[in-house]
Amino acid sequence: MIDLDDIDRAFLRELARDGTLSAGELGRRHGLSQPAAWRRIKRLEEAGILAGQRVEVDRTALGFGVTVFLGIKLATKGRVSLEDFERAVTAIPEVQVVQHVLGLFDYRLRVVARDIADFERVLRRRIMTLPGVGQVEANVLLTEEARPGPLG
Amino acid sequence: MIDLDDIDRAFLRELARDGTLSAGELGRRHGLSQPAAWRRIKRLEEAGILAGQRVEVDRTALGFGVTVFLGIKLATKGRVSLEDFERAVTAIPEVQVVQHVLGLFDYRLRVVARDIADFERVLRRRIMTLPGVGQVEANVLLTEEARPGPLG
DNA sequence: ATGGGATGCGCAAGGTGATTGCATGGCCGC
DNA sequence: GCGGCCATGCAATCACCTTGCGCATCCCAT
Incomplete structure (x- = not known):
């Protein structure tokens, strides 16, 4: 360091x-x-501190006005491997971020959709059909603010 | 468009x-x-589709090895304005992202810390003392994968 | 004290990419 | 068919990246 x-x-x-x-x-x-x-x-x-450069794509300007955060708890009974779940979830085009987390949920997803109706379609046809999915919690994004964060 | x-x-x-x-x-x-x-x-x-360019700062390389997502529900009794809460939360240096959301929680935060002990300090001294804070849920990030997402 | 190495700087030069002006060709409506 | 519009390629200019070189400073061991 x-x-x-x-x-x-x-x-x-x-x-x-x-x-x-x-x-x-x-x-x-x-x-x-x-x-x-x-x-x-x-x-x-x-030193690995600057880890690449990205352009920010404004999804709203592309017609994707709805962003939803999903907390997903896997069904303990299911015996589905994490790899299977991750493979399936990364194949959903509307999924922007997949986070494997520790706590009340097992995974957190950031999902974009054109509108609420479109989101419902994604939720029903894509998310609820994921292998091993259990409890799902959703939060709809209203506003988002990025902060610089600590630098050492 | x-x-x-x-x-x-x-x-x-x-x-x-x-x-x-x-x-x-x-x-x-x-x-x-x-x-x-x-x-x-x-x-x-x-057209506003490319909305700026950012460098990605690897917090792990800076010694911040712990990332936690917090879901925060405001205490309904408190009568604290959202502006007061947002002002206080954006003043916490360890907070990287503040998301105002709709659903089970009112706000979602992305918080970075050096380690779990450091996170506990932030949680006790910074988060729990926020004006109007009610229920708090935490998820510790294990791995994170960004996907391209839909482009239209 | 003093010499040697490491570190970080400024200057200068060469290469690459950004930015603009201009001309050409395809496509659509008249 | 004809004129306008749009996107393209080419060429030229400008800004920035990238590297080599020499110098000043600091630290440390002699």
Whole structure:
């Protein structure tokens, strides 16, 4: 584990907000030359701290206005392997995120749909038919806010 | 809402996996010149479908090995406004995501901590002391897999 | 004190990708 | 058939990435 100084943390914070920031711009903001800033970014990548870059796809703009979080408890009787469940759930196109968790539920899913009626179709035809699925709990997303989170 | 063809959808899919892909590379993969590919990306941005670019910060590499999802139900008696709750919860540095949801819970939080002991500190000192907090449910993240999701 | 190594910086140069102007070809409505 | 529209390719320019090199600083052992 490498240790970060204030500039490294500022880089992480600003890049997490806008991944298009150039090394030159980041350096200018913190009194570094463009190559110096670039090498810091490179070091963070090599340390595994910067783990790739993603574009954010706005599902609402694509017509998927409904996001639902599902908590799924597997039926203990079913004797279905976790691999079977995961294989089946990752094959559902509407599923964006599959989280294997510990607690009241076994899995958490993030599911997108065009509207509530579309979500009901997904729930009935896709989720409830998953192998070994037991209790299911749903929460419909109203608003979502991402925070920077701790940086060390 | 603009309509996308197969190439647009392929661009979205590949950019969501790797935001560093250049327009030239994307074009080469689908038989387009670099400017043509670049203009398609630009069009997706202007339509609001490509909503920014983020770097992914690996919290594990920073020493935050524990991620917990919290479901929070507000105490109905409390008469605490949602704004007060949200203001207080966004001030907690360990909170990465705040989701206002509909269902069994009122809010869902994504919280990171260095270890379980650190999480207990956050839970006791930060979460349980939030204004109006009622029932709290926790799920500890084991593994997480992101899927492309539907693209239209 | 002092010399050597490690670390991090700035400067400069070369390569790659982003961005724009311009011309061409297909397609649709008149 | 004909004119306008749309998307494309080509070429040129500009910004940024990437690397090599030399210098200053700090730490540590001599």
